Each structure stands twice: as structure tokens, then as C-alpha cells.
Amino acid sequence: MKPAPFEYYAPTSVEEALATLQNLGYDGKVLAGGQSLIPAMNFRMARPAALVDLNKIKELFYIKPTDDGGLAIGTMTRDSVVEKDPLVAERFPIVPYVVKHIAHPQIRNRGTFGGAIAHADPAAQIPALSVALQARFLVRKQGGERWVNAEEFFMGPFMTVLEPEEMLAEVALPPMAKGSGASYQQVSRQKGGYAQAAVISVVVVDENKRCKDARVVLFSVGETPILSQAARKILMGNLPTPEAIAEVAEKISKEEVDPGTDIHGTAEYRRHLVKVLVRRGLTEAFERAK
Amino acid sequence: MAGKYVHQSILRLEDPELITARVQFLDDIKLPDMLHAAFKRSDYAHARIKSIDVSEARKLPGVIGVYTAEDFGDYVKPGPLQVPPPTAIKGATYVARTTMPIAKDKVRYAGEPVAIVIAESRYIAEDACDLIYVDYEPLEAVVDLEKALQPGSPLVHEDLPSNEAGHVRQERGSWEQAVKEADLVIKRKFFINRNAGAALENRGIIVQWDKHAKQMTIWCGTQSVIALRNQTAARLGLFESQVRVITPNMGGGFGPKINTSLPDDALITYLAMKLERPIKWVEDRRENFLATTSERDQVHYCEIAVKRDGTIVGLKDFFYHNSGAYNPYMMTVPLNSQSHTVTNYRVPNFLTEFYMVFTNQMIVTPVRGAGRQYGVFVMERMLDAAARELGMSPVEIRRKNLLPANAYPYYTNIIGQDFVEGVLDSGDYPSAFEKTLELIEYDRFVNEVQPKLRAQGKKVGIGVACFSEGTGVGPYEGARVTVGGNGKVVASTGYTSQGQAHYTTFAQIVADQLGVDVKDVKIITGDTGYFGWGAGTFASRGITVAGTATYMAAQKVRQKALKLASKILEAPEEELELADGVVRVADIPSKFIALGDLANLANPMRGTMEPGTEPGLEAVAYYGPPYGATGAGCMAIILEVDPETMQVSMEKMAMVHDCGTPVNPMVVDGQIHGGIQMGIGDAFYEELIYDENGQLLTASFMDYLFPQATDMPKKLVLGHMETPSPLNPLGIKGVGEAGAIPVPSAFAQAVENALQDTGVEFDRDTLSPSRIFTYVQMAKGA
Known part of the structure; x- marks a missing residue:
């Protein structure tokens, strides 16, 4: 379990990193926390010709408040830093709660917020979280940059809109709306293990407790994080009654997810889990919404 | 039988060193000129090997050699049985098809080695594995236990009439009679799955052949140093005394490390001798899952x-x-x-x-x-x-x-x-x-x-x-207990330790017998250079069998000490006691001799010794239940x-x-x-x-x-x-x-x-x- 030979670059500035990526083109692969990429390389399932290691670029490690009440998170910010940051907890209490479910402390000490997004593992928490929270991603390349909405970023398992010369630089989280509540539900075989099914629910209610918005994002049950359309359609403008929530859960599990059978669970079981978790998640999110 | 130490929950003596990492595990050992091995393993569970092309791999800089079954000639033959066949069971039948050191003509499980690479580093060795091209003719795999015995099933070993490896039937009383007597007979079918014995540290071996001394040293995370030594000597045509097997600290065993004729054991010893350079191989987790051994379904x-x-x-x-x-x-x-x-x-x-x-x-x-x-x-x-x-x-x-409680034996x-x-x-x-x-x-x-x-x-x-x-x-284990001139005690056994606290529990047994501080008892396990007899660490037999042998050896030393001290202190043996590192007259504590001094007196450098006396405060004992x-x-x-x-x-x-x-x-x-x-x-x-x-x-x-x-x-x-x-x-x-x-x-x-x-x-x-x-x-x- 030793990786195949590769070239290694360790730039110390974003500019230098972007220039290196530009030069390498398809041969280059960004190394962030390395908690997914390095094992894949050790199994020789990933064989990048060159690694561009971002760990020496200090300017990519930050959590900054934004004026609108949101947050800007530098791509190299470690998961454990996000997990423990008081500002994150204050503005987005759901974030540390979800991050705690990522693997184990040692892995969160190395794994990065942006790295998980760029890696786009369909079973990973942070991509789904970014969709639920309507995150925007700052994507940079030599001599240019663009903003991409989380919803439009994930193309398939381990596939994103990033071009080889591009790098995810920052994750911007817009503020949570007034009257919002969130919940995270996951079932995994073991603490710290991959979810067999999981759902992040972010809802907003008006002063009459009617649903103003419902972002229900499922993951581990399809090729990318799945933002439910049914949840919005059924709930928007209505009271989130148990019946309405049950209807959403039923519809999502039947129509919007596509779990497969694997060694840890049948597709039928995982579809059943989706129904249970959506119901529990929406119920909890609406209870919390104020 | 409680004593000052036995039956007491004293803290593990080995823990301070383990916790502060002042110990050596196999992968910590680095020898000068050491080479590294990697196995090319079969992707197929069942296939005929049509050809293996190693020419590209041999050309890779840093590669010392690439070997397939062909290169080993007659050395490639089924390994020895690790346990005897069940001849004691009436009517039992079996066929033995023991482990091949490397696949020849045919692979029989996914992960079976087809080639071994020796290189200057493990990285290079693994790169070379990627350059080995094997042409297989895939065969239908035998995977279902019940179908495997049906006529027409593909055969794992084609020289056998079926996939049956053995059959045993034992009966006490009469089942037929039971059915007659019963009010109800209930039937069920059960499936039991297959589990790994995944230790924290995988298998590993380092072999050094000293061409001048004609002596082989093997460091190996094995549960049986004696079997590994004996089987290695037999394979290579050496005396057992030319092979020394040492187990460093081990990160668990759980069973699979009892095997001493797996491909790594057989091939790395051979190649270290042939190349006259030390070779290290440490099993990685994937290899452990694929190709060490595991348990049944x-x-x-x-x-x-x-x-x-x-x-x-x-x-x-x-x-x-x-x-x-x-x-x-x-x-x-x-x-x-x-x-x-x-x-x-x-x-x-x-x-x-x-x-x-x-x-x-x-x-x-x-x-x-x-x-x-x-x-x-x-x-x-x-x-x-x-x-x-x-x-x-x-x-x-x-x-x-x-x-019931009165049923025993x-x-x-x-x-x-x-x-x-x-x-x-x-x-x-x-x-x-x-x-x-x-x-x-x-x-x-x-x-x-x-x-x-x-x-x-x-x-x-x-x-x-x-x-x-x-x-x-059984069969048996043995131990040697020796009192040093410093008054401290060494007990060595052919048993091996993978974390079971033998350094503490065996010391407790010895300390009680010899009246010394438990910290003054050094236990040596798993080094054939110190003790060359024993079976191995399996069947929860460490403290019961090797511990008892240690107890018996310590008792013999105690008898020797009492006999000699009796002469020196001019007091009958019955009046003596061993405590606080001395032998003393129980009623006159000022009349004593330190155990270390006694050990020196038991080993005179000049003069004469009484006929029939063995030197030293040392004894060996064996125990087999x-x-x-x-x-x-x-x-x-x-x-x-x-x-x-x-x-x-x-x-x-x-x-x-x-x-x-x-x-x-x-x-x-x-x-x-x-x-x-x-x-x-x-x-x-x-x-x-x-x-x-x-x-x-x-x-x-x-x-x-x-x-x-x-x-x-x-x-x-x-x-x-x-x-x-x-x-x-x-x-x-x-x-x-x-x-x-x-x-x-x-x-x-x-x-x-x-x-x-x-x-x-x-x-x-x-x-x-x-x-x-x-x-x-x-x-x-x-």
C-alpha cells in the first residue's frame, strides 16, 4: 500500500499554487487534508502525476464573519477548527453538529472544509451541508475567478465543475434567515462511519408558523447531494403538520433518492431509512424554527 | 492458591515501556543493507496461470530480483501440516493440501502470491509489481459450501475426486434413540459467517543470513517461534541451531500469526540466504484481508x-x-x-x-x-x-x-x-x-x-x-528459571507474547516461589536463542501450560536454593524461607544469605562440586496436561x-x-x-x-x-x-x-x-x- 510515483509541489501562496496548477493541467491534483486522497493513492486507485499541496498556504486558513451576518471559510480550514469555532456555532449551529459526525477527531484535525467539497464524495457531509445552507464557492485560477452556487457545483460521484487549473478557494455561507431551524439525521453502522442514509433539513417559518422555505438535502443515497423538490412543493405556504411531513418523507423516499444495495445494507432498507430520517429531521427542524 | 503476588491485581509491568514507546516493534528494525519485499498477488480466485512476464519489472531501477514459482525450482512444494491429522478419531477421513509458498500453474484464491519482488525499497518493490503481467485463464470459482460438494462442481485441487477436505462423525448415546424418546424434534438451519483476526499490527518478517557465521536470524511477529525455526531449518537444510527466531513486541496475534509456513515465511528466508542481504516484509492491511488466514464460514x-x-x-x-x-x-x-x-x-x-x-x-x-x-x-x-x-x-x-455442579470430572x-x-x-x-x-x-x-x-x-x-x-x-510448554549473580531472576520460555501480560503474570508466579520483588523477575518469551522448546501461543494455553511450566521450574530453583542455603547457613531446610531476595532462617532473620550470593556460590569457578549437583540456581521444567x-x-x-x-x-x-x-x-x-x-x-x-x-x-x-x-x-x-x-x-x-x-x-x-x-x-x-x-x-x- 505505497503510492505510485508522483511529483510533489508545495507552494506557499495562492498565486504560486494557481501558476503550478496552470502548468500541470490534467497532471495536477490538489492536496488539501489528504484524508481521502492519500488512502486512494496508497491503494493505487488514484495515481495523480503531481500533487499540489496547499498546506503551506497560510492565506487559505480562516473563518471570517461577513457583514450580512454570514461567514467566509477559507478552503484549508480544518474540520476540527470549524467544529470548535464559536462564531460558526453562533451563526450556524447546525454546522458543528454535522461536522462532528465526520469520521474521528484525528481525521477532522487534518481534513479540510474546502477539500471535502472539492472531493465530492457522495457520502460526505460537507457537500450536502453546503447545498442545504445555499453556500457559494469562490473558484480561482491563474488570472481569474468565478463564484459557483453549491447547488450547481456537484456533477456526480467525485466529480465537480472544477477545471484542472482551478482551485476552490473559499466557501461563503449566507446568513440563516429569520425563523429558520435545522436538523441533521444520519444512520451509519458505526460512530464516525459513512452514512447509509442521511438528511440535512433547513426550514424557515413565518410568524404564523407556516413554512416559508424547506431545504431538505439527502446524501449517501445517490450520486450527489440531493436537494428535495417535493419538500418545497408540499410544504411551502402550509403548516408543517405531521401528515404533510409524512407525505414529504414518503415522496422523497419513493421518487427522489436512488440508494443502491451494498455490503452493509439493501436498497430497500436504505430507502426505508430515508423515509424515517426525513420525517424525524423535518419534525425536529420545524420544532427548532423560530 | 494466593500468594504475595499470585491472585493479586498488580499493574502490568510492561505497560510503562509500551505507553512511552520505549519498545521495538518489527517495523522499527532497520538493518544495514536491508532489502524490501512485495508480493504480486492473484486478481482471480481461481485461474490457470498461462504465463508470467516479469521482464519489465526486472528492468526497474532499484529492483534486485523478481521471482516466480519457476525460479524457485524444487523449493516450491506444499508446506508442512501445522497440526497433526486427526488419526485418533475413529472413522475420520481427511486429505491434506497444504499451503503453497507461491502459486504454480494455478491460483486458488484471490490474493495468492504469483511473484515476489525484492527491491531497495518497498515503494520500488510495489512499483515493480505493477509491471508484472500475468496471463490467466479464469476458471469457475468454488465459493458455495454446499454446492462445492455436489457432483460436477469445479475442483479447487484437480487431483482430488471432490472438494471434500475431511469428514468426522462422532456420537455419544444414540440420536436414533433420542428421537424415539422425544415428544418433539425441532429442526433449524444456521449460517455462520467468516471473520478476520485483524490484529493492530499485521504479519511481518525480517530475515538476516550471516554468510560467515552460517547463521540465520529471523525477527518475526509470530505466535510460534519454535515451529517457525524448525520448519525454516527443514526447508533450507539447516540445523535448528543455525536458525534463531526472535519476536519483537507485537501488536496482537489473535490466531493467524500461528501459521509458520505461509508464503512470506517460506520465500523471504530463502531469498535472504540466496541474496546474502537482509530482507524485510511487512504485510499491509489489504494483504492481511486478502491473503493471511482468517476464520471459517x-x-x-x-x-x-x-x-x-x-x-x-x-x-x-x-x-x-x-x-x-x-x-x-x-x-x-x-x-x-x-x-x-x-x-x-x-x-x-x-x-x-x-x-x-x-x-x-x-x-x-x-x-x-x-x-x-x-x-x-x-x-x-x-x-x-x-x-x-x-x-x-x-x-x-x-x-x-x-x-449440575457435581458432574465433574x-x-x-x-x-x-x-x-x-x-x-x-x-x-x-x-x-x-x-x-x-x-x-x-x-x-x-x-x-x-x-x-x-x-x-x-x-x-x-x-x-x-x-x-x-x-x-x-497440550502437548507441552517449558521454561528455564535462572537466578543471576545480581539476585534478580530471568525466566525464559518458548512461548510468545502478543499483549497478554505474560511479562507480569509469569513474573508473579516466579516472584512468589523465589521470594523476590516481582519487578526483579525478567520474563523472556519468543526467542529461540533463550529457550528452544515449546509449541506456541494458541488455545488460551499461555498461563495454564507455559505458566505452570514456569511455576515448576521456579519450584525446582527454590529447592536448589534451600538445599545450598541449608548447608551454608547450617540450618535444616524446613526452617528456611525465601523472602525479600534472601534465604533466611525463619526464626532468626539476621541469619541469611542473599539469593544472588547463593547463585554465585552455586557456580564455583575453582575447587570441587558434590557429584550429581547441577551448577547455578537454575532449572528447566516442562508441563503437558x-x-x-x-x-x-x-x-x-x-x-x-x-x-x-x-x-x-x-x-x-x-x-x-x-x-x-x-x-x-x-x-x-x-x-x-x-x-x-x-x-x-x-x-x-x-x-x-x-x-x-x-x-x-x-x-x-x-x-x-x-x-x-x-x-x-x-x-x-x-x-x-x-x-x-x-x-x-x-x-x-x-x-x-x-x-x-x-x-x-x-x-x-x-x-x-x-x-x-x-x-x-x-x-x-x-x-x-x-x-x-x-x-x-x-x-x-x-
Whole structure:
């Protein structure tokens, strides 16, 4: 379990990193926390010709408040830093709660917020979280940059809109709306293990407790994080009654997810889990919404 | 037999060094000029090798050599049997197809080595493996145990008429008679899955051949230094004395490291001699999952004959046992299943029969529990099935049939892994059972707690299962105890240690005999340079067999010390005592001689010695029991099942265990904790899954789930009983595997109990939530 030979670059500035990526083109692969990429390389399932290691670029490690009440998170910010940051907890209490479910402390000490997004593992928490929270991603390349909405970023398992010369630089989280509540539900075989099914629910209610918005994002049950359309359609403008929530859960599990059978669970079981978790998640999110 | 140290929970003497990392593990060893090995392994489970092209690999800079079966010539032949064949069992048949050091003409499991690369670094060696091209002709893989024995099945070994590797039938009383006497005969089929013995540290070996001294040194994480030395010497045509095997500190063993003729053992020793440079190979986790050894799967067809009142009249168990591609370890695992099925109960008529089957899967050899838990699982499941049919509680049916406390010694009529008839030497199974029920508060739970929680919609359940563990089997172990001129004591044995606290427990035994501080006893295990006789670390026999040999050697030294001191102190032996590092006259403490001074006087440099006197305060002793000492106990679990997600939360576990006299009760607790964790893996998480082509789908810890600290029960209560074994002077029975044995049985019963309203019944282990969900759906008729 030793990786195949590769070239290694360790730039110390974003500019230098972007220039290196530009030069390498398809041969280059960004190394962030390395908690997914390095094992894949050790199994020789990933064989990048060159690694561009971002760990020496200090300017990519930050959590900054934004004026609108949101947050800007530098791509190299470690998961454990996000997990423990008081500002994150204050503005987005759901974030540390979800991050705690990522693997184990040692892995969160190395794994990065942006790295998980760029890696786009369909079973990973942070991509789904970014969709639920309507995150925007700052994507940079030599001599240019663009903003991409989380919803439009994930193309398939381990596939994103990033071009080889591009790098995810920052994750911007817009503020949570007034009257919002969130919940995270996951079932995994073991603490710290991959979810067999999981759902992040972010809802907003008006002063009459009617649903103003419902972002229900499922993951581990399809090729990318799945933002439910049914949840919005059924709930928007209505009271989130148990019946309405049950209807959403039923519809999502039947129509919007596509779990497969694997060694840890049948597709039928995982579809059943989706129904249970959506119901529990929406119920909890609406209870919390104020 | 309590002493100043024996029977005391002193802290482990080896821990300070281990915790502060002032120890050496195999991969820490770096020798000058050392080369590194990597194996090219088969992608196919079953295929003919048409050709292997190593030319590209040989050209890679840094590669010293690339070798296939062809390059080894006559050296490539089946390895030795690791245990003798079961000739003592009447009517038993077997064929031996032992491990090949490297695949020749044909591969028989995915992961079998087809080539070995020696290079300047492991990185280069693995790069070279990528450049080896093997042309295979794929063959249909043999994966299904029952289909494998049907006519027309593809053959793992084509020189054999079928895939049958062995057959044993043993009967006590008469099953036929039992059926006649019974009111009811209940039939069930069970499937038992396959688990890894995944130690924290994998296998590994470093071999150095000194061409000037003509001496080979092997550092190896092995559970049997003696067998490795002897088999290596035999393979290479050396004297045993030319090979020294040393085990560094080891990160666990759990069974697979008992094998001493696997490809790495055979090939790396050969190549180190040929190339005259040291070679290191450390198994990586993928290799460990694919191609070390692991434990069985079995399919059981079982029948229990009972009276209406729940009395067992007889049991019949017929099972298939998966041997994997080769069977170097013969019948140990299925014999253990067979000899542990009915142990705890009065079963007058017992018929047990198995077929061992070759398949295109990794070789099966013992892993902690070593087949015992599957005999136990089958019996406990059958009792649950009978209780269900008879409308009894699981407690009632067990209480009715437990072997009484006055039954020992109890002759089982069944021959086990040590090839002698099993004898239950001592025990008190009913007390262990009742004590367990008290610890888990069974009656209170069933009568008060459970109804209340069920009324709240909670699915809580309780399960209780009994088990036995045949331990401390022969043939023998030995030890040498030596008092140094510094007054400190060295005890060496051919046994090896993988974390079992031998450095503490053996020292406790010696310290008590010689009256020295336990910290002044140095234990040497697993180095043939110090002690060259022994069998190995298996079957929970360390403290029972090697510990007893150590005790006996220490006693001999004590006698020597008393005899010599008696002369020097001019006092009769009966008036002397060994304490505080001296031999003294008990009534006149000022009249003494230090043990170290005595040791020097026992080894005179000039002058004369009395005829018949052996020099030094040193003695060697060997101990071999006529049969093993049987430990036993009982376990109960309370758990809660989420009725929607089927997630299981283990709320409380209680276990009562009897391993005779514990030398160190704290160490016994630790063994049980670790065993329980492994049992939880068995019951709930761990499963080596092969697909229909014999491909392993669980070749990493991402897919093979290993129980973590967070997967232990919320509350764990242990109770101990001590019925000393009459087989050895300290009254010890083994405990290493105990915790692992009863968990799957108790777990299955508890989950069924929690989901009682669904009527679900389990016929297998590894009850993942998805599996529980499927069973419940089936029970509902969905």
C-alpha cells in the first residue's frame, strides 16, 4: 500500500499554487487534508502525476464573519477548527453538529472544509451541508475567478465543475434567515462511519408558523447531494403538520433518492431509512424554527 | 492458591515501556543493507496461470530480483501440516493440501502470491509489481459450501475426486434413540459467517543470513517461534541451531500469526540466504484481508429432541466447514465447533458430523474463539427455538438442562482439537448462570422494566447464553528459571507474547516461589536463542501450560536454593524461607544469605562440586496436561432496538466467568473485555464477504467493520467464579478467548426478545440493522 510515483509541489501562496496548477493541467491534483486522497493513492486507485499541496498556504486558513451576518471559510480550514469555532456555532449551529459526525477527531484535525467539497464524495457531509445552507464557492485560477452556487457545483460521484487549473478557494455561507431551524439525521453502522442514509433539513417559518422555505438535502443515497423538490412543493405556504411531513418523507423516499444495495445494507432498507430520517429531521427542524 | 503476588491485581509491568514507546516493534528494525519485499498477488480466485512476464519489472531501477514459482525450482512444494491429522478419531477421513509458498500453474484464491519482488525499497518493490503481467485463464470459482460438494462442481485441487477436505462423525448415546424418546424434534438451519483476526499490527518478517557465521536470524511477529525455526531449518537444510527466531513486541496475534509456513515465511528466508542481504516484509492491511488466514464460514443443519417439559433428550448437528483453498491447520476449527456444542448441558444423546470443504477463498485457520463460538451459537439458538416451540422462557429451558455442579470430572465422549476425549475437569455451570441473571437483574427487567418501556413504545430486549471454553491443551510448554549473580531472576520460555501480560503474570508466579520483588523477575518469551522448546501461543494455553511450566521450574530453583542455603547457613531446610531476595532462617532473620550470593556460590569457578549437583540456581521444567482445562461462564445482554431504523444500542452486558484461580484478576478482566469486543464484532459488525467469483468485497477497514471503543455496551459488569482446575498446581484455566464466545448467541436472543411482537427469528450471526430489517419484513410476511 505505497503510492505510485508522483511529483510533489508545495507552494506557499495562492498565486504560486494557481501558476503550478496552470502548468500541470490534467497532471495536477490538489492536496488539501489528504484524508481521502492519500488512502486512494496508497491503494493505487488514484495515481495523480503531481500533487499540489496547499498546506503551506497560510492565506487559505480562516473563518471570517461577513457583514450580512454570514461567514467566509477559507478552503484549508480544518474540520476540527470549524467544529470548535464559536462564531460558526453562533451563526450556524447546525454546522458543528454535522461536522462532528465526520469520521474521528484525528481525521477532522487534518481534513479540510474546502477539500471535502472539492472531493465530492457522495457520502460526505460537507457537500450536502453546503447545498442545504445555499453556500457559494469562490473558484480561482491563474488570472481569474468565478463564484459557483453549491447547488450547481456537484456533477456526480467525485466529480465537480472544477477545471484542472482551478482551485476552490473559499466557501461563503449566507446568513440563516429569520425563523429558520435545522436538523441533521444520519444512520451509519458505526460512530464516525459513512452514512447509509442521511438528511440535512433547513426550514424557515413565518410568524404564523407556516413554512416559508424547506431545504431538505439527502446524501449517501445517490450520486450527489440531493436537494428535495417535493419538500418545497408540499410544504411551502402550509403548516408543517405531521401528515404533510409524512407525505414529504414518503415522496422523497419513493421518487427522489436512488440508494443502491451494498455490503452493509439493501436498497430497500436504505430507502426505508430515508423515509424515517426525513420525517424525524423535518419534525425536529420545524420544532427548532423560530 | 494466593500468594504475595499470585491472585493479586498488580499493574502490568510492561505497560510503562509500551505507553512511552520505549519498545521495538518489527517495523522499527532497520538493518544495514536491508532489502524490501512485495508480493504480486492473484486478481482471480481461481485461474490457470498461462504465463508470467516479469521482464519489465526486472528492468526497474532499484529492483534486485523478481521471482516466480519457476525460479524457485524444487523449493516450491506444499508446506508442512501445522497440526497433526486427526488419526485418533475413529472413522475420520481427511486429505491434506497444504499451503503453497507461491502459486504454480494455478491460483486458488484471490490474493495468492504469483511473484515476489525484492527491491531497495518497498515503494520500488510495489512499483515493480505493477509491471508484472500475468496471463490467466479464469476458471469457475468454488465459493458455495454446499454446492462445492455436489457432483460436477469445479475442483479447487484437480487431483482430488471432490472438494471434500475431511469428514468426522462422532456420537455419544444414540440420536436414533433420542428421537424415539422425544415428544418433539425441532429442526433449524444456521449460517455462520467468516471473520478476520485483524490484529493492530499485521504479519511481518525480517530475515538476516550471516554468510560467515552460517547463521540465520529471523525477527518475526509470530505466535510460534519454535515451529517457525524448525520448519525454516527443514526447508533450507539447516540445523535448528543455525536458525534463531526472535519476536519483537507485537501488536496482537489473535490466531493467524500461528501459521509458520505461509508464503512470506517460506520465500523471504530463502531469498535472504540466496541474496546474502537482509530482507524485510511487512504485510499491509489489504494483504492481511486478502491473503493471511482468517476464520471459517459454516452451514449447520441441527435438530434438537426434547420432552414437553423442556428436557433435552438429544441433539444432532450436521455441518459444512469452509477450509479455504488449503488446509494446513487441518481440523482444529471444526473440531472445536464440534466439541463445544453441547458442553454446558446434559445431552445424553449427541450426534455431530461435519464435512470440511475446499473453496477458492483464503485459507482458514483459528482466530480467537477458534470455532468454539459456533458450536455454542448453534446450541444456544436451538435452545431458544425449543423454548419458543414449547412456550418456555429461555431461562427456564437452560436452568432445566444445565450440567449440575457435581458432574465433574465429566467425560464428554467427544474428541477435540488435542485428539483426546474431552473431559470437563471442573466447574459450576448452574452457579455461573444464576449469578449472571442476578448481575443483569433478569427478573426485575422482565417483570418491571421491560413492560414499562414497552408501554412507551420502546423495543428493549434481554438475552442470556452459556458457554464453555476448552483451554490449556497440550502437548507441552517449558521454561528455564535462572537466578543471576545480581539476585534478580530471568525466566525464559518458548512461548510468545502478543499483549497478554505474560511479562507480569509469569513474573508473579516466579516472584512468589523465589521470594523476590516481582519487578526483579525478567520474563523472556519468543526467542529461540533463550529457550528452544515449546509449541506456541494458541488455545488460551499461555498461563495454564507455559505458566505452570514456569511455576515448576521456579519450584525446582527454590529447592536448589534451600538445599545450598541449608548447608551454608547450617540450618535444616524446613526452617528456611525465601523472602525479600534472601534465604533466611525463619526464626532468626539476621541469619541469611542473599539469593544472588547463593547463585554465585552455586557456580564455583575453582575447587570441587558434590557429584550429581547441577551448577547455578537454575532449572528447566516442562508441563503437558493429559487434556485441557475447561473454563466456562454465562453472558446476558440488555439492548434496545430502534423499531424504525433497527439500530441496536447495547445498554448493559453482564458476564460471569470461571477460569479457575486467576493469577492476576485485572489481567483476566482485560482479556474478557477484549474478547467481548471481538464477540460484538462477530455478532454485529464483522464479516468477510466474497462475491460469486470469489472476490473479497471487504478488503479494507472502510468495508470490514471493526468494533470500536464506542461500540462497547454502555455498561459492562463482570462477575468471577473460581473453581480451581485439578489439572495443574495453581488451579488455572485459560481465559483468552472466553469473552468472544457467548456474544453472538446472547445478542441474537436479545434482539429477538426486543422485537418479540414481530415474531422474528434469526438463523445467522452478524445481525446488521439492514439484516434485522429484512428478517422483520420476512416475519411480517412482507
